[in-house]
Amino acid sequence: MLVTYLEAIRQGIWEEMERDPDVFLLGEDVGVYGGPFKISKGMLEHFGARRVIDTPLAEAAIAGAAIGAALMGLRPIAEIQYADFLSCAFDQIVNFAAKCRYRWGAAVPMVVRAPCGGGVHAGPFHSQCNEAWFVHTPGLKVVMPATPHDAKGLIKASIRDNDPVIYFEHKALYRRIKQEIPEGDYTVPIGPAAVVREGRDLSIITYGAMVWVAQEVADTLDQEGVSVEIVDVRTLLPLDEATILASVRKTSRVLVLHEATLTGGVGGEIAARIAEKAFDCLDAPVVRVAAPDTPVPFSPPLEEAFLPNAAKVLEKARWLLAY
Secondary structure, X not given: OEEEHHHHHHHHHHHHHHHOOOEEEEEOOOOOOOOOOOOOOOHHHHHOOOOEEEOOOOHHHHHHHHHHHHHOOXXXXXXXXXXXXXXXXXXXXXXXXXXXXXXXXXXXXXXXXXXXXXXXXXOXXXXXXXXXXXXXXXXXXXXXXXXXHHHHHHHHHHHHOOOOEEEEEEHHXXXXXXXXXXXXXXXXXXXXXXXXXXXXXXXXXXXXXXXXXXXXXXXXXXXXXXXXXXXXXXXXXXXXXHHHHHHHHHHOOEEEEEEEEOOOXXXXXXXXXXXXXXXXXXOOOOXXXXXXXXXXXXXXXXXXXXXXXXXXXXXXXXXXXXX
């Protein structure tokens, strides 16, 4: 069945709410309005007000209520309307939910949905990719799907998981990406990366919307006789180091690509692990392509200049190949 990225997430949530009566949804405008992006449209009418809960505009309260419900055995899906406002719930998530299992063995089976990313001209407060904040926090699981297949499979796996999962979904992919997905029940396990394109000359390690930029780059280089391998990390915490290193050992050249700003990004962690554990396989330095260290611009031309794109990646890839 051909579905959009948005519809895949919606299907996954709907199916899990049908399957398990302990699953419920809470967040700003998720009920009567059907969600800011319409992912929860119709859920209030179908599942009722006890399982689709409109909350005040208070992210700390949303996270706190979700944690309390999870500790009591329910499986909340807390929607933070834009990932940027996870900062308002930061203490609840990183200092409480993430540490409950370590401190006294308590499961916190909650999902925090966080629409993220630029490309939609939403300005500096509604466009960040802030996954690195949470990848630095032991006790959390962090995922960011790139395809409708993975979006559905990972939301279902996240809901079933017994630990807190931050589920980043890229807004620019919602209605732009369509894909055939299975009609039956399936999950995509949290943890394993996916080699979405086999290659021999250069590895691009990436995730989220940048997977599609990498595909564009690979198509261009293929016409030049260069074979590019693309690894979609998918799960950022825990990181599938084995798949990344296997790709690097295969191609000996690696480019790490993400939309988030460069300094302190997940790409730095990936690059460090490659340098530590596969240095002897490298024929060139590890190269990162990311956004510059500025807030996301509101102006469409400035945002376009800010975001990583195929032209920027091609420039670095050709440099690597010529090294």
